[in-house]
Amino acid sequence: MRLKPVQKSKSRPNVLILGGGFAGISCAGQLSDHSFDVCLVDQKPHFEFLPNIHEILSGVKRPKDVRLNLADQMTAMGHRFKQASVQSIAPESKQVTLDDGTTLRYDFLVVALGAVDANYGVTGVDAHAFSFKSAAQCDAISDRLRTLQATAEASRVTIIGAGITGVEALGEILRQGTPGNLKITVLEAQTQLLPNSPKGLDNYIRSLCEPYPVEFRCNETAQRIRQKSVLLGSGKSLSSDLTIWTGGPAPAPLLSQSGLAKPASWAPVDDYLHSLHADDVFIAGDSADLPSSLAKQAYHAIDMGENVAQNLKAITEGSKMKRYRPSPKPQLISFGGLGCIMLAGKWAAGAPLLSAGKEAVFEVAMAQLDRQGGPEKAALLLKRGIRASDKLLWPVVMSPTALLRQKNFQVLR
Ligand SMILES: Cc1cc2nc3c(=O)[nH]c(=O)nc-3n(C[C@H](O)[C@H](O)[C@H](O)COP(=O)(O)OP(=O)(O)OC[C@H]3O[C@@H](n4cnc5c(N)ncnc54)[C@H](O)[C@@H]3O)c2cc1C
Structure with a gap:
């Protein structure tokens, strides 16, 4: 054409x-x-690497680790930027x-x-739930989690949506181990966690969560979000001190x-x-x-x-335009320090070691997207590398349990 x-x-x-x-x-x-x-x-003043913003919840990444300054990037490319x-x-x-x-x-x-975030007409999402679509929103969730964990009383966290974002958020909350006084409920409108994927993925996530105070409710919708509760489609009400909304894209x-x-x-x-x-x-x-x-x-x-x-x-x-041909790639779904899933079409495997692959994709893609040359790019690369070894590699190397977990590998059907 x-x-x-x-x-x-x-x-x-x-x-x-x-x-x-x-x-x-x-x-x-x-x-x-x-x-x-x-x-x-x-x-926004920054590009944000959204596939890794869930790691802000546990402090593995800070907002600045997943951002590139757009004004600097456009200057490096010889373009203009307008915020x-x-x-x-x-x-x-x-x-x-x-x-x-x-x-x-x-x-x-x-x-x-x-x-934008899909809200399916549920009232109270904007007013009372924390969205999960930017580094700043994940930072706000992280602050709220820390505040709740610092209180003596039991607190309830509700994650609405058990798609990739909801599952990755849960994994990140569990990264530090038993989350103190927190009890977590995950709501999913469809019949299984990670809907539209092999059932083995649902089983894998549930098995990783067995030692933790996590309740899964599939076939359950949220009707209304209030400041301290979530009204369910079944008519019941869940008390919730922190409601995380992962409704997917609209x-x-x-x-x-x-x-x-x-x-x-x-x-x-x-x-x-x-x-x-x-x-x-x-x-x-x-x-x-x-x-x-x-x-x-x-x-x-x-x-x-x-x-x-x-x-x-x-x-x-005046030459011919090129058709866009999507090239499918396997998808990596991380689950904090407990596991990671690789999904390629209908084939899936679960293994904690795969999370190293997710980190590698992040590091390589950030380096490729960053068009600044010279010392600025090198400094950012170095900082991200140091942070990754500090927050991801060393905690595994220094913990016999985490180290042993690395050998687990299973095909998920
Ligand atoms: C939490 C989360 C996890 C994800 N995980 C993965 C994953 O693991 N793997 C994967 O492949 N994909 C993942 N995705 C999906 C992936 O991030 C998106 O497909 C991708 O970001 C789409 O790129 P885009 O450029 O179309 O939009 P975006 O990256 O969202 O960029 C859109 C830009 O437009 C700007 N903008 C929007 N409206 C306006 C306006 N009115 N005026 C000015 N600026 C505006 C925004 O600020 C934003 O910078 C994830 C998404 C989220 C939210």
Whole structure:
């Protein structure tokens, strides 16, 4: 497929990237050869490596360990960064309006705004539950956990959702061993933990939790979150001193408000990641609704961002655009210091040693995404490496129980 090349008189087409997550920064990184005038907009000053933010709960990582400063990254790439929240997108006039009143024009727009938290119409989520979608939110949960553990009374923690995020959060709370006075309840609306995966994963997580005060309630929904309780679909009420909401991803309302998607839908794209609803608009990452459905995953977002950049180059050169072909990769689901699952299609295995793989993916991906050169990049790499050996390697090496646990390996069916 070819789109109309941009006017020859325009030496550097103006590319506006909305969102500095995985898709946005990988797209920006591929456009750093100075043939485009690129501006990236994000409401936050940092890129955040979301797949590892659960480790903030136990202190294995600090918010700064999972962040890259977007202004520094864009400067290193030769681009501009604007910290602001996108208020509206007007594809017909090729304009984007920000919350500070600024209007930005574009030749090409890359929408990489990720997802918002799905709340399924449950009331009280925003007011009384802790969301799990940013490093700052995980830091707030970590503070609350420490406060509860410092009190003499028994405290109840409720994790709503036993998908990957809910399970990883639970594992991290259990990383320090028996969590003192805490009792944890995990609610899942579907029939098993880690829904839509082999049943063996549910059994594996339950067996790792046997020594701990953890109760699992599957087939159970939350109806309303209150300050100190969760009202269940069954009519019962659970007292809860800390409610963690891991509802999964939902489309940002901005997509439909801008005419890029139907209400409450992801933004549909063709095989080239070009919007079906607007000219010169590409959608990458979680926001995109591909012709065939695809899991909302970081590595897909990175690949989509790069694919969009290649297609922008193809348009300006008048050459053929490249279809986006997702390349499935195994998924690693960590469970604190107790275990880790590798899931590849229908095949799954559980072993604590696999968590070294998850850490390696984090270290390598952060290093690849970080476009700063020289001493800054080396210093960050070193700090992350020291932290990893201090918080992950040494606690295992120094504990005979943890060391023995490393030999456990099981295929999960
Ligand atoms: C807790 C958690 C754990 C996860 N674990 C894994 C995992 O183990 N493996 C895996 O592959 N994937 C995992 N994912 C999914 C993965 O993180 C996402 O698929 C990926 O982040 C999508 O990238 P993206 O660039 O589309 O969106 P994001 O990375 O979410 O980036 C979107 C960016 O847009 C910005 N933004 C949004 N709205 C606005 C606005 N109105 N104005 C300005 N800026 C805005 C946001 O601030 C953000 O920086 C996890 C996600 C979460 C939340």
